[in-house]
Amino acid sequence: MTAAENAAEIEALVAAHRPERESLIPILQDVQRKYGYLSEGTVTELARLTGVSANEIYGVATFYTRFRFTPPGEHTIRVCLGTACHVRGGRQVLGEFESQLGIKVGQTTNDGKFELERVYCLGCCALAPVGVLDDKVNARMAPKKVRHLLTKYGKRDCEKDAQTR
Amino acid sequence: MGSFKPVLLRNRGVENSRSLKVYESRGGYRAVRKALKMTPDEVVAEVKKANLRGRGGAGFPAGVKWGFLPKDRTTTLLCVNADESEPPTFSNRVLMENDPHQLLEGTIITGYATQAQIAYIYMRVEFHEQFHILQKAIDEAYAAGYLGKKILGSDYSLECYLHRGAGAYVCGEETGLIESLEGKRGWPRIKPPFPAVEGAFRRPTVVNNVETLSCVPHIIERGADWFTGIGPPHSTGPKLFCISGPVNKPGCYEAAMDITVGELIERDDMGGGMLPGRRVKAIFPGGVSMGVLTADELDMKMDFVDPGNHGLLGLGTAAAVVVDQDTDMRMVLRNVARFFGTESCGQCTQCREGTAWMYGIATRMEEGAGRIEDLDILLETARNMGMMPGLSICGLPDGATYPIETIVRKFRSELEEAIRAQAPGRVEAVLSAVN
Numbered sequence: 104m105t106a107a108e109n110a111a112e113i114e115a116l117v118a119a120h121r122p123e124r125e126s127l128i129p130i131l132q133d134v135q136r137k138y139g140y141l142s143e144g145t146v147t148e149l150a151r152l153t154g155v156s157a158n159e160i161y162g163v164a165t166f167y168t169r170f171r172f173t174p175p176g177e178h179t180i181r182v183c184l185g186t187a188c189h190v191r192g193g194r195q196v197l198g199e200f201e202s203q204l205g206i207k208v209g210q211t212t213n214d215g216k217f218e219l220e221r222v223y224c225l226g227c228c229a230l231a232p233v234g235v236l237d238d239k240v241n242a243r244m245a246p247k248k249v250r251h252l253l254t255k256y257g258k259r260d261c262e263k264d265a266q267t268r
Numbered sequence: 269m270g271s272f273k274p275v276l277l278r279n280r281g282v283e284n285s286r287s288l289k290v291y292e293s294r295g296g297y298r299a300v301r302k303a304l305k306m307t308p309d310e311v312v313a314e315v316k317k318a319n320l321r322g323r324g325g326a327g328f329p330a331g332v333k334w335g336f337l338p339k340d341r342t343t344t345l346l347c348v349n350a351d352e353s354e355p356p357t358f359s360n361r362v363l364m365e366n367d368p369h370q371l372l373e374g375t376i377i378t379g380y381a382t383q384a385q386i387a388y389i390y391m392r393v394e395f396h397e398q399f400h401i402l403q404k405a406i407d408e409a410y411a412a413g414y415l416g417k418k419i420l421g422s423d424y425s426l427e428c429y430l431h432r433g434a435g436a437y438v439c440g441e442e443t444g445l446i447e448s449l450e451g452k453r454g455w456p457r458i459k460p461p462f463p464a465v466e467g468a469f470r471r472p473t474v475v476n477n478v479e480t481l482s483c484v485p486h487i488i489e490r491g492a493d494w495f496t497g498i499g500p501p502h503s504t505g506p507k508l509f510c511i512s513g514p515v516n517k518p519g520c521y522e523a524a525m526d527i528t529v530g531e532l533i534e535r536d537d538m539g540g541g542m543l544p545g546r547r548v549k550a551i552f553p554g555g556v557s558m559g560v561l562t563a564d565e566l567d568m569k570m571d572f573v574d575p576g577n578h579g580l581l582g583l584g585t586a587a588a589v590v591v592d593q594d595t596d597m598r599m600v601l602r603n604v605a606r607f608f609g610t611e612s613c614g615q616c617t618q619c620r621e622g623t624a625w626m627y628g629i630a631t632r633m634e635e636g637a638g639r640i641e642d643l644d645i646l647l648e649t650a651r652n653m654g655m656m657p658g659l660s661i662c663g664l665p666d667g668a669t670y671p672i673e674t675i676v677r678k679f680r681s682e683l684e685e686a687i688r689a690q691a692p693g694r695v696e697a698v699l700s701a702v703n
Contacts, residue, residue: 132393162453166454169435186356187355187512187518223606223607223610223611224354224355226352226353226357226392228357229518230518231512238396
């Protein structure tokens with residue numbers, strides 16, 4: 104557990120669910136919602152509280168794309184490259200995010216502000232291509248919309264850039 | 269053809285269509301009252317007679333599925349499959365957003381027909397807003413006595429829980445869904461036993477798709493004969509179709525299953541035609557896993573039978589995505605191969621390794637280092653990994669191979685041309701770097 108996490112809080116999250124094996128995934132979701140990720144310490148604590156071994160918790164958690172084991176950026180950008188988004192230019196959108204942020208997909212900016220992920224089909228193909236910022240879906244994305252979007256979410260050098268224009 | 273009066277989407281666009289009050293005012297929950305006066309077997313018989321085939325992809329008749337439940341069971345569970353993950357499908361989302369009570373009414377009637385005590389709605393985690401919409405509808409239904417103990421004063425009780433997935437395509441497969449519901453990795457189970465005999469928590473379980481259940485209230489209210497009067501005899505009832513890609517009006521539309529792929533693209537009340545300057549080159553008519561059609565096959569009927577005549581796996585989710593003339597089929601091939609390579613659950617060797625190999629080959633081809641023989645390797649791999657040849661636990665590898673196989677077979681000349689146009693020495697350079 105890191106300093107930000109707290110055994111009593113984790114215990115309360117676990118206690119909110121029925122003490123059954125099928126509560127594991129909902130518990131992991133609650134814990135991740137609170138701390139942003141599943142740290143090693145948290146998983147150890149969860150194993151103690153639920154009686155499911157840490158090994159098995161990792162086994163389950165790593166199966167699903169939603170769970171993560173490193174701290175997230177302040178904002179998460181998910182660019183869809185599902186078939187519909189792909190054929191409507193999702194890759195160009197992803198490329199623009201990469202070049203604006205100076206990172207590759209799967210990385211987080213040095214200031215911890217943005218992390219960039221690639222996803223495959225979010226079930227809103229009529230809006231293709233889409234880029235999801237945190238949980239907000241941005242429809243009909245285009246490379247030229249990327250800068251504006253990042254500025255809105257507080258990308259600093261973009262702001263400066265925008266002012267000088 | 270002609271004007272089709274929406275059934276499943278009749279409340280779309282109506283103000284506050286999500287609320288119980290509006291749903292009731294438009295005739296909602298009448299079918300539950302009617303069903304509760306029938307015996308469970310009569311409800312099952314009516315749905316069987318309507319020939320309601322599952323809308324989730326496989327097209328299995330829902331009433332027949334319910335009939336597989338053992339007669340001497342004491343517990344029955346109902347799982348609502350709201351894990352909609354097939355690219356590019358979003359009809360379940362549209363149903364849940366616009367008319368959550370229609371789904372709940374279908375769930376309650378199906379619960380009664382199968383004598384289920386608990387209904388789990390398994391929803392993919394990416395559905396955020398929809399989760400809250402449905403939870404609110406469930407709360408309203410409990411408060412109004414449609415869910416919970418002794419529904420509407422009858423002897424029938426049903427509890428309903430909304431359960432969220434955690435991101436895995438294979439959890440749309442019914443036994444993968446069940447495993448995930450139990451808090452495990454979403455690994456599909458070996459069948460038999462089928463879920464109807466031994467499903468979630470080792471209890472007899474029925475798993476049905478959102479759209480399938482949304483049809484049920486209408487069958488009960490208006491009768492099986494009304495339902496079978498819509499569409500051809502083998503593909504009865506109203507159906508939702510999605511269309512996306514470079515068309516004027518991407519979206520979700522409702523029709524009888526007598527329309528063609530071309531109509532779905534062109535009709536003014538559907539896709540509205542291609543965007544200016546774009547022409548159809550290929551189309552995946554039933555979700556990517558069903559396989560691809562060429563521009564010469566737009567007369568294919570969007571029903572449960574005709575896709576088979578075009579070398580496709582089936583109607584699938586009836587969600588079409590169009591690929592235009594400027595799109596390189598190598599890119600499409602790689603995109604599809606990557607999806608299934610990522611989503612293979614890893615239990616069956618030939619699926620885990622096969623999807624990864626196909627992705628590797630497709631990647632190399634897209635990078636301009638393909639070989640003509642790669643096309644045959646793709647076809648051979650595709651032939652040797654699915655449930656159809658009896659090699660795998662679930663149907664995921666069939667869904668992974670149909671698009672690959674149909675792209676290679678139907679667009680072979682384009683792919684070969686692209687390979688012949690590659691810079692000399694590329695193949696050798698890339699392959700020697702690998703070795």
